[in-house]
Amino acid sequence: MTIEDNIQSIKDQFSQFDDWLDKYNYLIELGKELPLIETKNKTEDYLIKGCQSRVWLYPEIKEGKLYFTADSDAVITKGLAALVISVFSGNPPAEIFNAPTDFINEIGLTEHLSPTRSNGLVSMLKQIKLYAFAFQSKI
Amino acid sequence: MNEHINNKLVSYKDKIKAIRKDFPILDIRLDNKPLVYFDNAATTQKPQQVLNAVADYYNTTNSNVHRGVHRLSNQATTLFEEARKTVAEFINAGEAEEIIFTRGTTESINLVAWSFCELFLNQGDEIIVSELDHHSNFVPWQMACKRKKATLKFIPILPSGQLDLNKFEELLSEKTKIVAVGHVSNTLGTINDIESIIELSHRRNIPVFIDGAQSAPHLKIDVKRLDCDFYAFSGHKMYAPMGIGVLYGKKEILQKLIPYQFGGEMVETVGFDDTTFNQLPYKFEAGTPNVGGAVGLEAAIKYINSIDRDFIFEYENLLKDYTSRRLNQIEDLDLLANIENKVGVFSFNVKNQHNYDVGVLLDNFGICVRTGTHCTQPLMQKLNILGTVRASLSFYNTVEEVDFFIESLKKVISILK
Numbered sequence: 001m002t003i004e005d006n007i008q009s010i011k012d013q014f015s016q017f018d019d020w021l022d023k024y025n026y027l028i029e030l031g032k033e034l035p036l037i038e039t040k041n042k043t044e045d046y047l048i049k050g051c052q053s054r055v056w057l058y059p060e061i062k063e064g065k066l067y068f069t070a071d072s073d074a075v076i077t078k079g080l081a082a083l084v085i086s087v088f089s090g091n092p093p094a095e096i097f098n099a100p101t102d103f104i105n106e107i108g109l110t111e112h113l114s115p116t117r118s119n120g121l122v123s124m125l126k127q128i129k130l131y132a133f134a135f136q137s138k139i
Numbered sequence: 140m141n142e143h144i145n146n147k148l149v150s151y152k153d154k155i156k157a158i159r160k161d162f163p164i165l166d167i168r169l170d171n172k173p174l175v176y177f178d179n180a181a182t183t184q185k186p187q188q189v190l191n192a193v194a195d196y197y198n199t200t201n202s203n204v205h206r207g208v209h210r211l212s213n214q215a216t217t218l219f220e221e222a223r224k225t226v227a228e229f230i231n232a233g234e235a236e237e238i239i240f241t242r243g244t245t246e247s248i249n250l251v252a253w254s255f256c257e258l259f260l261n262q263g264d265e266i267i268v269s270e271l272d273h274h275s276n277f278v279p280w281q282m283a284c285k286r287k288k289a290t291l292k293f294i295p296i297l298p299s300g301q302l303d304l305n306k307f308e309e310l311l312s313e314k315t316k317i318v319a320v321g322h323v324s325n326t327l328g329t330i331n332d333i334e335s336i337i338e339l340s341h342r343r344n345i346p347v348f349i350d351g352a353q354s355a356p357h358l359k360i361d362v363k364r365l366d367c368d369f370y371a372f373s374g375h376k377m378y379a380p381m382g383i384g385v386l387y388g389k390k391e392i393l394q395k396l397i398p399y400q401f402g403g404e405m406v407e408t409v410g411f412d413d414t415t416f417n418q419l420p421y422k423f424e425a426g427t428p429n430v431g432g433a434v435g436l437e438a439a440i441k442y443i444n445s446i447d448r449d450f451i452f453e454y455e456n457l458l459k460d461y462t463s464r465r466l467n468q469i470e471d472l473d474l475l476a477n478i479e480n481k482v483g484v485f486s487f488n489v490k491n492q493h494n495y496d497v498g499v500l501l502d503n504f505g506i507c508v509r510t511g512t513h514c515t516q517p518l519m520q521k522l523n524i525l526g527t528v529r530a531s532l533s534f535y536n537t538v539e540e541v542d543f544f545i546e547s548l549k550k551v552i553s554i555l556k
Contacts, residue, residue, distance in 0.1 A: 074493035
């Protein structure tokens with residue numbers, strides 16, 4: 001699945017929900033399926049700064065593809081981490097770096113999520129792009 | 140007792156309904172749900188009377204103050220100085236010269252933390268703040284201590300959320316140069332016994348600075364009766380616009396202090412070699428002041444007075460007791476500072492859930508609460524928690540809003556479980 005396919009799948013999934021509660025329940029469920037970061041990697045180095053809740057994001061390169069695992073102490077943030085990881089993880093760094101991020105606005109969640117210090121969504125996306133850029137130059 | 144509270148609240152229903160009509164924003168809807176604004180400790184909403192006063196000022200009078208010779212400037216100066224007198228009366232200051240307009244409580248604290256400490260704080264001296272204090276009444280003193288190689292000491296809190304005054308007394312010494320404490324905790328809502336703090340400090344001739352950001356909207360402030368040396372508060376937390384605040388200081392102390400910002404009306408004469416400074420209060424008001432903000436603050440004070448501060452205190456107290464009772468009925472809730480001697484600020488956590496999740500889900504019910512550390516990170520470290528959900532009330536809030544909040548909170552808990 002390409003990043004575009006993943007984005008389309010997420011959009012399709014969220015378009016089924018009319019009620020905000022269903023969106024959040026789905027997000028919370030996604031969080032439960034999140035590929036969890038190993039405890040040894042759950043350190044300050046992988047903590048994303050600027051979140052009201054804490055998010056750890058760990059990158060790993062395998063056979064030219066970049067994979068992410070993550071965790072958060074808040075279930076909604078954990079769901080958001082699962083969402084962005086499901087879109088980007090397992091793709092070549094260059095593709096991740098160049099991929100669009102505006103799909104987040106289109107699934108109807110951002111109006112409920114403050115863009116700055118609270119959920120760290122912006123920080124998460126920025127960190128994913130930074131990792132992609134760094135690993136891209138290493139390949 | 141509960142019946143008495145309920146009956147009283149019912150009897151005030153029509154009065155509150157009429158008051159709410161003064162606040163246009165309270166009629167907005169979020170996702171087609173009525174707004175429930177419980178973030179009043181962060182900032183309060185503004186009544187039409189304040190909005191009109193600010194608009195009228197900009198529509199009819201806007202001009203720079205103090206030095207203009209034309210009539211608009213004179214009118215603006217008159218309004219600005221009338222606002223200063225109104226503020227002085229509001230807190231029962233001795234003279235209008237003791238009122239300095241600032242951008243807000245934070246700037247007021249920074250002003251004193253610099254100007255006072257520059258003059259009176261030396262290496263080895265001590266400043267006392269409390270574990271409860273907001274970053275704004277913490278960091279400026281911490282930085283002053285670093286600058287002067289002095290030591291910052293903290294009044295510890297008791298499990299009730301109140302300050303330990305026995306420990307405070309032990310902290311006071313010959314080295315203590317100033318005591319700076321909040322009147323009301325922004326995180327817990329607890330009312331500190333500042334009367335005792337001032338009395339104990341003054342016995343040793345130590346001046347006291349009171350951060351009144353959270354008390355000015357709820358309690359009657361009488362700086363003469365308190366005998367505090369400094370008192371600071373913000374306009375936007377008491378129904379006035381943002382960007383205007385007040386520093387009250389006893390005249391004899393303010394006269395001694397040196398200004399920390401320079402330029403504008405604060406200078407008297409400027410030569411190539413030296414500058415002399417204006418008299419109080421202007422020597423601390425560098426640059427162009429926020430005249431529109433001062434006009435808005437005066438309108439807010441007049442509005443508060445028109446409602447009657449005794450009524451505000453009584454109604455907010457009843458609503459606080461009612462909310463407290465309802466919150467205490469919810470299982471799985473850790474309610475901090477679950478005591479009576481507080482204003483209507485409720486800080487809590489849902490067991491095993493993150494405060495952020497609770498806040499985001501409450502927002503989807505149209506309920507505005509605060510989550511996180513509330514700019515009191517040392518307090519959170521002391522309590523060993525990451526943060527809380529904070530619901531803070533005002534006199535325009537209703538029993539119905541509290542009921543809706545409680546029912547929504549129960550739903551949020553069931554969603555997160």
